[in-house]
Amino acid sequence: MKDILTINNLSILLRKNQSQIVKNISFNLEAGKILGIIGESGSGKTLTCKAIMRLLNEKKFTIKGSIRFKGDDLLKMKEGQINNILGKDISMIMQNPMTAFDPMMKIGTQIVETIRAHTRLSKKEAYFMGMKELKKMNLKGVSEIMNSYPHTLSGGMLQRIMISIALMLRPSVIIADEATTALDVKTQSIILDEFNKIRESGIGLIVVSHDFGVIAKVADNVIVMKDGSIIESSSVYEIFENPQKKYTKELLNSRLLIREMRHA
Amino acid sequence: MTRYIRNKFIGLIIVLIGVTILSFIFSNISSVDPAEAFARRTILNPTTEQVENLREEMGFNLPVHIQYLNWLRNCIKGDLGISLLTKNPVIYDISKKLPATLSIVSLAFLWIIAITLPVSILSALSKDNFFDHIMRMITIIGISIPNFWLGFLMLVVFAIAIPIFDVVAYGDFKGLILPSLTLAIPIASSSIRLLRATILSNMNKDFVIYARARGISRNNIICKHILKNSMPPMVTVFCQNIGYMIAGSAIVENVFSWPGIGRHLVDAIIARDLPTINACVLVIAIIFVLLNLFADVLNCAINPKILQETGGF
Ligand SMILES: Nc1ncnc2c1ncn2[C@@H]1O[C@H](COP(=O)(O)OP(=O)(O)OP(=O)(O)O)[C@@H](O)[C@H]1O
Ligand SMILES: [Mg+2]
Numbered sequence: 001m002k003d004i005l006t007i008n009n010l011s012i013l014l015r016k017n018q019s020q021i022v023k024n025i026s027f028n029l030e031a032g033k034i035l036g037i038i039g040e041s042g043s044g045k046t047l048t049c050k051a052i053m054r055l056l057n058e059k060k061f062t063i064k065g066s067i068r069f070k071g072d073d074l075l076k077m078k079e080g081q082i083n084n085i086l087g088k089d090i091s092m093i094m095q096n097p098m099t100a101f102d103p104m105m106k107i108g109t110q111i112v113e114t115i116r117a118h119t120r121l122s123k124k125e126a127y128f129m130g131m132k133e134l135k136k137m138n139l140k141g142v143s144e145i146m147n148s149y150p151h152t153l154s155g156g157m158l159q160r161i162m163i164s165i166a167l168m169l170r171p172s173v174i175i176a177d178e179a180t181t182a183l184d185v186k187t188q189s190i191i192l193d194e195f196n197k198i199r200e201s202g203i204g205l206i207v208v209s210h211d212f213g214v215i216a217k218v219a220d221n222v223i224v225m226k227d228g229s230i231i232e233s234s235s236v237y238e239i240f241e242n243p244q245k246k247y248t249k250e251l252l253n254s255r256l257l258i259r260e261m262r263h264a
Numbered sequence: 265m266t267r268y269i270r271n272k273f274i275g276l277i278i279v280l281i282g283v284t285i286l287s288f289i290f291s292n293i294s295s296v297d298p299a300e301a302f303a304r305r306t307i308l309n310p311t312t313e314q315v316e317n318l319r320e321e322m323g324f325n326l327p328v329h330i331q332y333l334n335w336l337r338n339c340i341k342g343d344l345g346i347s348l349l350t351k352n353p354v355i356y357d358i359s360k361k362l363p364a365t366l367s368i369v370s371l372a373f374l375w376i377i378a379i380t381l382p383v384s385i386l387s388a389l390s391k392d393n394f395f396d397h398i399m400r401m402i403t404i405i406g407i408s409i410p411n412f413w414l415g416f417l418m419l420v421v422f423a424i425a426i427p428i429f430d431v432v433a434y435g436d437f438k439g440l441i442l443p444s445l446t447l448a449i450p451i452a453s454s455s456i457r458l459l460r461a462t463i464l465s466n467m468n469k470d471f472v473i474y475a476r477a478r479g480i481s482r483n484n485i486i487c488k489h490i491l492k493n494s495m496p497p498m499v500t501v502f503c504q505n506i507g508y509m510i511a512g513s514a515i516v517e518n519v520f521s522w523p524g525i526g527r528h529l530v531d532a533i534i535a536r537d538l539p540t541i542n543a544c545v546l547v548i549a550i551i552f553v554l555l556n557l558f559a560d561v562l563n564c565a566i567n568p569k570i571l572q573e574t575g576g577f
Contacts, residue, residue, distance in 0.1 A: 053477055079482065087479030094477070099470040102489050103569060113488070114478040149568040165478065 004172050004204050005029040005052070010065035012047050012056070012228075022047055023228040024065070029173065034195060034205040036219030036236065038212065038251065043225040045208045049177045052206075053092060054082045069173070088118040091166040095178040097158035101150035108146030111165060118169050130168070137164040137194075156187035163194055167203075174198065177208040192217050212252060216240065224248050272560055276553045280546070287545040288332045291538055299324050301536040302348045322348075324538075335542060344546070345539030349532060354543040358525060362547070365517070365524030368444045369509045375448035376455060376505065380498075383452075384459035385486065391464060399456065406453025411512070415446045415519035432521045443520040447513070451505045458501060462494040469493075496567050503559035507552035 005028060012022035022044040029035050037045050050056045051063050054074060067074040069090065074082065086092075094100040101110060111130035112123055121129065127146065134142045137160050150158060159179065166174050176195070180188040195205060195218045209215055215222055215236065222239045224232040224247065232245045243249045291298075299319035303310035310318075319325045323334060338345065344354040387396045422442060423431045429442055466472065467490060475485050514526030525544060532540035 055473055055476055083479045083481055085479070086477055092474070092477040094470065094474050096470060100474040102471045102475065102493065104492050104567060105489070113480060113484070117479045117481065117484075151569055 002031050003028045004031050004070060005206075006066075006068040007048075007052070008066045008068070010048065010051060010063070010067065012044070012051055013062040013064070015060055015062055018062075021061075021228050022051070025225075025228075025230045026065075027223055027230065027233060029204040029206060031172065031204050032199055032202045033220045034199050034207055034218050036215035036222040037206060037208045037225060038210060038215050038222060039225030040210060040251070044228040045210075045225055046177055048225075049092075049175050049206065049208060052175065053086060053090060084118070087114055088169045089171050090173040090175065091169070091171045093159070093162050093166050093174065093176040093179040096182050097155050097162055098150070098182070100162060101158065103150055105149075106146070107148055107150060107153070107161060111146070111161075111168070114165055115168065133164050133168045134161065136167075137161070139164070156183055156190070159183060159187070159191060160194070163191065163198075167198065171203060173204050173206070175206045175208075178210075179207070180214055181209070181211070188214070189217075224251070268564070269557075269561065272557055276557060279553055280549055283549040284336075284542065284546055285332060287542055288328060288335070291536075291541055292328050294536070296536050297324075298322075298348065298536040298538050305349075305535070339546070344543040347532075347537055347540045349535045349537040349540065354539050357528065357540065358543060358547055361523060361525045361528045364522060365510060365513050365526060368440060368447060368516070368522065368524065369506060369513065371440050371444035372447040372451075372509055373502075373506055375444060376452045376502070379448070379452040380455040380459055384456050384463060385491070387456065387460045388463040388467070389486075403453040403456050406449050407457070409450065411446060411450065412515045412519055414449060415443070415516055418442045418446055419519070443516050443522055446516050446519070447509050451509070455498070455501060455505070459494060459498055462497060463490055466490045466493050492566075496563050499562050499566070500559045503555045503562075507555045510551055511548050 007028065008026050010022060010025050011020060013020050025048065027035070037048070039045055047056065047061075051061075052067055052074065054077070056063065063075060065075070069085065074085070077085075101107065105113075108127060108130060111134075112126040115121060115126040115129055116123070119126070131142050131146060134145060139145060139157070139160060145153065145157070145161065153161070159182075163179075180191050183191065192214065195207060198205060199218075199220075205218075207215065207218055219236045222232075222234065222236050223230050224239070224245070226247055232239070232243065232248050234244075239248065240252070243252060297315075297319075299322060300310075300315050302322070303315045303318050307314060316325075323331060326334070335345070346352070347354050347357055350357055383399055387399045390396050419431055419442065423429045429438060471493075472485060472489060475489055480489075510525070512526070513524055514530050516522070517524045517527040518530065525547070529541065529544040529548075531537075532544065
């Protein structure tokens with residue numbers, strides 16, 4: 001399979017005390033596959049995702065290694081080049097849909113702004129394109145949605161709008177960091193179904209979660225992170241049937257425990 | 265929305281009544297007798313009888329609350345009385361003086377906007393760099409320097425040492441520059457500190473990270489997202505500051521010999537010209553209160569969340 005994203009020896013250090021938060025990790029993402037990243041809180045999942053999108057404050061963090069996207073190293077790109085890639089070739093679904101949108105700007109305006117940052121469409125054309133794309137997400141009342149401010153819509157709805165924005169410009173990579181954590185179980189499973197559909201269209205997805213249930217449902221391959229290192233990496237089947245590391249087993253067990261508690 | 269404005273409006277009327285009552289009470293606490301002061305200005309060596317007659321004629325012999333109610337009744341009819349000092353209708357004097365103050369304050373307001381916006385943005389962008397440190401020092405000086413002292417400094421430097429401007433310069437646009445700058449500098453300094461802090465706190469918000477993740481350029485993120493979200497507190501502060509400038513214009517008007525309403529009020533206080541004092545206080549309070557109302561309406565217009573919380577249009 002074709003790798004679209006190749007991360008090599010990525011390290012993230014705090015400039016202040018040179019402490020290493022993410023330690024020399026390497027992995028790759030194939031087109032049409034979902035890579036699950038799992039690990040306890042503080043293991044460096046979010047920092048890794050932000051590093052890939054160059055969203056980390058470079059005054060605060062030193063980033064070493066390479067992140068190759070279709071052959072080019074994202075870490076060596078200038079701001080302008082990165083801006084052309086973000087939102088178009090690599091897009092992101094944020095954890096908290098309620099705070100991700102600008103509260104003072106209508107959804108439609110934010111969609112138009114995204115489309116126009118990457119195309120030569122006029123405002124009107126971009127608006128129609130936005131409406132068309134929202135309809136594909138099975139959202140109802142699309143023209144009202146375009147005309148709404150974020151705080152008037154529900155979290156589930158905003159998350160679907162965000163997925164729709166992520167897909168709008170036909171990216172090759174989508175990064176979803178805890179994209180379902182803030183949602184109720186029902187909305188969560190709708191979103192996970194969407195992820196499966198996205199995979200079928202040939203896009204590579206990185207799905208971050210500390211919920212094994214989420215990973216089990218969608219991922220093809222899984223990496224397990226602990227204290228900034230990858231301690232295990234294999235297919236989802238291998239991880240569940242034959243975990244190699246004690247830590248992975250513990251994570252799996254605690255997941256089972258939570259499930260038992262819910263059923264009790 | 266209409267309900268929101270109506271509630272605000274009722275609140276504002278109450279504020280106006282409160283302010284004028286206070287003004288009445290304070291004028292009456294003073295030991296100088298307005299009737300006597302007036303008599304001494306108009307008659308050489310007035311007798312006690314003459315003073316008493318005047319007092320009765322002007323209604324100063326009545327209890328304060330009756331005086332206030334009489335004043336209020338006339339006020340509603342649009343009659344604010346005759347100045348004891350100039351013998352013109354009070355409203356005529358004020359209408360002659362107010363434009364001078366409004367012109368300094370308007371120009372000062374333009375300075376404030378023109379200085380605050382770019383400096384705050386640059387300071388926030390170059391946080392902890394050279395420019396930010398320099399601006400921090402300058403703004404701290406700007407906030408702490410007294411207005412009259414700043415005015416004197418301006419005069420000494422720009423009218424005497426380097427005579428670009430005239431010391432007494434009422435009349436043309438050039439004459440407006442020093443007084444308006446004197447009014448603007450302290451307020452611009454505190455506004456810069458506020459706006460810089462607001463911009464910085466907005467920069468770390470989720471919506472900025474998401475905008476970057478969508479590939480929106482830095483300039484657009486600053487202008488369209490961060491600045492816009494930093495405006496609601498600034499609108500309130502800017503409008504209040506216009507009110508403070510009008511109310512506090514007396515000092516600057518005295519330093520620059522500027523015939524505005526602030527100086528008019530001070531003259532009236534010294535002469536115990538009660539009708540003028542009360543009318544000036546009323547006019548300033550009305551302007552203040554209208555500016556506050558304006559700030560609220562403007563905030564409603566730019567901030568969709570407030571509207572929802574207050575019940576919508
Ligand atoms: N801005 C920052 N400054 C200093 N340390 C940070 C910063 N952001 C994250 N860290 C540290 O880096 C480590 C990894 O954080 P990260 O957010 O990547 O964890 P995570 O795996 O995403 O956790 P979670 O599951 O809670 O989201 C944490 O120990 C955190 O304390
Ligand atoms: Mg995280």
